[in-house]
Amino acid sequence: MSTSRLDRLRSRSRSAGRRLRRETRALLRIARWEVSRGTNSFDRRTAAVTVVVLLVAGGVFGGLVASGVGSVGVDSGLYRVGVAADSPYHDPVADTSALAARPPAEAEVVDGELRGGVDLLVRDGAVLVADSQKGQAALSTFRDAVARYNDRRLGEEPNRGAAFPVLVTLRYAERDSAPTLASAGGRSVDDGSSGSEASSDSSDAGEPGASGDSGGDGSSGASGSADSDDAESGGTAADSGADGGFEVPGLGSGVLRTESTGSPADISPPFPFGSLVLAFAFLVPMNFVAQAYGGSVLNERVNRRGEPLLVTPVGPGTVVAGKTLPYVLGLTAVSALVALLVGGGPLSVAAVVPIALLYLAATFLAAMFARSFKELTFLTVTVSVFLTSYAFVPAVFADVTPISLISPLTLVVRDLQGTGATLGQYLFSAGPFVGCAAVLFLLGVGVYREEDMFTQRAVPLKALDALDARIRGKRSMLTLAALSIPFVLVAELLVVAVLFVLPLELSLPVLFVAIAAVEELAKSLHVYAGFAKARFARTVPTALVLGALSGTGFFLGEKLFAVVQVVGLPSLTVGRAAFESAGAGIGPAVSPATALALLLAPLALHVVTAATTATGASRGREAFAGAFVLATLLHAGYNLAVATVVSGLV
Template identity: 45%
Template structure:
């Protein structure tokens, strides 16, 4: 590539094709940008504004009732004058006189209104106590949650004391979690008798079944808490007011997105017992969504531009220029790459300076680059394969769904499992939330999609020539043309198996991410008790690997690059298997993550890694057996490919069965 020629092509792409996007696409893009801006505005404003559930519950309550402030702070309630007749006419759901509930909820809506009032009361108490100066007295109990892997060792919070006695921690008694269990201790230097916001379900003034309750204020001077709180005994169980204090939020070792979650949902974040709940990656979903959506619009414009070069034969003019194929493809891709990365940078800056994610930095932008390359390269291949804009639409939709799933699904488990590191978007979420991103994690997340993108650009570039660009062939035949472009001799089978390994790695990692949730489902297969997730992952991986070893061999036979003799077929298959065995060691990149700590990850990576603690001769045998396996199965497929399409499909099926039987036996024995 020559930089001056590349930039000249990029300038031509921007100036000549600026009007190539139709008006409908421009309108859709504009509306999407407006929608994303609205979401960002809501996030910045803390989630305030009109909601779909505003005023759906009508409550009759006096101005002097303790519950008036609760209802006034919750837009779900429509406050009205207390009217028993309105209750009879079903024009009010709840009726309060002072502190007592006057009606017994009978309908589903009335019961839902009472439940909502209970939750609102607890949140009202949280906010009230959080404004108190003496937080230790307001929140005498704090909790620290440590989420542990099932097979992992406990790593306690460094602020915690000795876990054997459950006490001795600072900040009003921080609890210590051991193997997923949580304990709490009250502060040794604070008098909790004055702390309010708790309800007594056995109070004389309360009927728990009807929701009647008595309000309690702060009547003690010993705690220093002077703000009035409403009794949260609207519910039938005792509760402890929460929402502040020194305890902080529960986070474990994953990304703690509580601050952003508070802005987006309005929830009060705290470290008190009432805040204990399983982690839900809602915030990760929102952040990942903001980065994925713009890419879909960029690839639409990019794919349309590339296909126009073929259908309108505009690319013929570039092919006769002194610029190389690399200069042309790089120059036409550069504006879209820069645009997508620029949008990611703007999103990161908006989140940072909008005080939504103040920790956002260049790491988030760098993590998006491999995804942009992957999206653009897949679209480039799709534009080279498609015969019309209608066909390109289906290809683009397939690319969008597939790659969005690969990038999006793992990222939503940022707080839960190392599976999340499969997607570079996880690095974005970690960076925006102030979590440190290690070099090994960055390399593991970004290298596979980046290399895959380069491979796809290489395959598409093989078709960027006059004899292929302007011919109309079905997509499957175009795929074979792209694969055959890199085949010159029988030794090319070894090279192609290595070159295609990044595609294999990305596909296998995606399979692990999609199927790991089934790891807890047991399945009795051939007398072994394996999980459904492991069985499915093994099946998917076998299909991916056998296709990667044999499809380019079949393409070579279809384009008469190999001799159709048994000896040639066996030799070509053996070289393909050897190349795959060498390239398969690229899966060792998984050691940069904790995937092997999961049973499904260990099963999926057993071909490239060896279990620890094995005798030397066993380790050597397990190292050589995969070589024999890949050589034999690739030779089987190669023999079938030399006989034609139907024979190739039959031979490929046999190779898949043999490969699966080997993998399942090894996993059942060693994993």
């Protein structure tokens, strides 16, 4: 290499370094300016209200945690029970929040019917019930309270085998698999369901070995805990006993723990109620920060206040990054504080940060599209409801199915349970959120310019402007189609999670149409934007070329769907139906020629359907809608053929 060429390379390297340092200094300067401006915008009254709201929210959360969540309820003292203080039934009534113990003297019995100020009367071992619906409800609550009290008393017996002679073990299997027999040392019992397996072992309480056989030391199933094993479906095993549960250090115990006595009547599906508390603890601060962030962005568009930033000698990407950095750091710090309070670790913070990024990205794009603060409020509330539901609902089923891994909050629950997560599971949960956030910021930066910031246009037209800003030519169709993959992945995972609970006869047809509609919309929106903005000539050859490029780009990006193999979604019927049509389910037993055909068949499908929608887009909005419906039906028919002929799902 000649000396002159080395000098040019060194000069370019030094120039790139200086440019990077200049951009970094500008980014940090904009971030400091955003912080100072946001701080100065709070007057004393606003700051006081904010502090009060935070203290109330923290007090409510802390009260729920300290009280074990379950003890706080709107039914406290709902039913009045007349029972004497020396009655054996007084303690069960006093221990139940819905029941309020009253002196028997307050009750009035006329002709054998209970009247007066109580709903139940316990006297001389008999129970009188008021002739009303409330009286019947009080009787049901009273029976449950007595049963729970008896179970607790049995749990205190030293001879646990005598107290609980029936050993029940649950193992949650795949919903699609047939029930099998499981043995627990004695006889096997099939519960007849396809979702669980149960085994019981009875021992004679009077035999000397009853305690040892049933686990009299409290370490086995006779101790009153029901072991849940989700090994077959790839989930996380959750033990509801004293050793398998987890607590919130420093804030009280029992919040995330399910109390169990070992009685078969007390067995219920795993429902980590603590994930509800965790979801609100992590997600509520995001809503406040996102609202402030969106207001700051929209405020620059009012009366052209953000025009000085547009004339700065830095690009719009640096400006947006500088404005966003303080909010990202703030949400990260708040998430770390919440994780510390609930006993989480680095995994909890790493799982929540992608949600925060998507919150900010969606809010930024909404602020760039909104024409007023009223419209911004509507858009941000819509975004908040959708993202909160997407992150919150699957986490409830963290102990049941791998579908729950579509939410990063599931990783938080696993972190608190001490089970952790693999790198593949983390990428599966957090990857779509980070990808969607990056694409949303990219689209928002595209309209961070004078001709878009200070104009009043409807939200759909602004969305077309954002897509048009990223079109540089025909090759942009390939890039934009590939960039739509994170949104497609999120939408399809959400469809799978929603349809998972429905019967297969209903869920599969709906799944095929929904998946096809999502993918065809992702492949055609940017093409329609190009024609709507007169970027391309409205001719059939041009439409076919654009459709072929869009279909090819989508096909290349679609190979990212192979990540679903990491968490075992193809083990579910709806998972296989959703992802095998994309070529993600090709197994080792398939011949090379068949594998090549199965790999190229999706490419042909995407090119044909994308060309169909592109041809319609070149002729106008109505023609585009009709072509979209036709392409969706063709795509759904292909999915049905793959599921029938290749996968054998139908």
